Amino acid sequence: MLFKSLTKYDTDLFYLLHRPTIKRDCRAIIWMSKTGDGYLYFVIGMLLWAFEQEHGELFLSAALMAYALELPVYVILKKMFRRPRPCDLLADMTAHVTPSDKFSLPSGHTAAAWLMASIEAHFYPSFALLAYSWAALIGLSRILLGVHYPTDVIAGMLLGVTIASLSLFILG
Template structure:
């Protein structure tokens, strides 16, 4: 099998996953639920998690906040560069069967910035207060699903966003660990 055939099969699989997950939004309750999750993923949920870290850790919270802000800035830079280099249209723009469930924050699909930031914040904040992972991991999964259910991303956009978020978070956690040892 050559590269072109493999690429076509992967794109077809990506589209099938997107169409299936987007079909879940035909239920108004499901669509409403994922709209709420997506909007909370814009920042509200993560601000609440930062507040919980501050309540739990007190003044030690300052460094965690800086790590999350630094990770967020790096993640934003990476996904903006990728979005403008790849210019992949969003699924609802290309496929008439995809129903748009929420207005996008930007023009392009690849990668999912919501997923990238959700994974990054979960790893960094979960490293600071592991007890919060019980809430953050399911929410992060719901954010990732919301992007596909709402017709905004293909599964590959979400997977790559998660991988980038995990990579950025791992770098942040390693850097934070080394800095704290040096201090």
């Protein structure tokens, strides 16, 4: 009963957030989502490693360790939950983008964005608000594009923050 109730609220919130994007130009939302594809993380890590002497090398080490831990956990969770994406499950719904895989829980873009934001905030606290705002926008973009439910995004956020914290703890 509780699960059905949670699913209903999740679906209702999805529709509330996604509906305004129907038949709209979503290029800005797609662009925001694409900043979470992973290429930007690599560029940031390499630039900091090359040019930022104080924390750059440790930042890159922490990020590489975190992503090496996050990716297998993410894949296991996707295969374990096997939750269909809203664009595949809901009859009156079409996504604005083609998802990279079949399942939605957790949101990988959101997990990666919150992981990166958490590591950035740890090493560069003055950028924390910017980093977390960007991660939140990536998560929101995944809902607006029709490929994730709000709980997928929340689960992705929790996964990213948890793995980042674990990596930072391991590195001391």
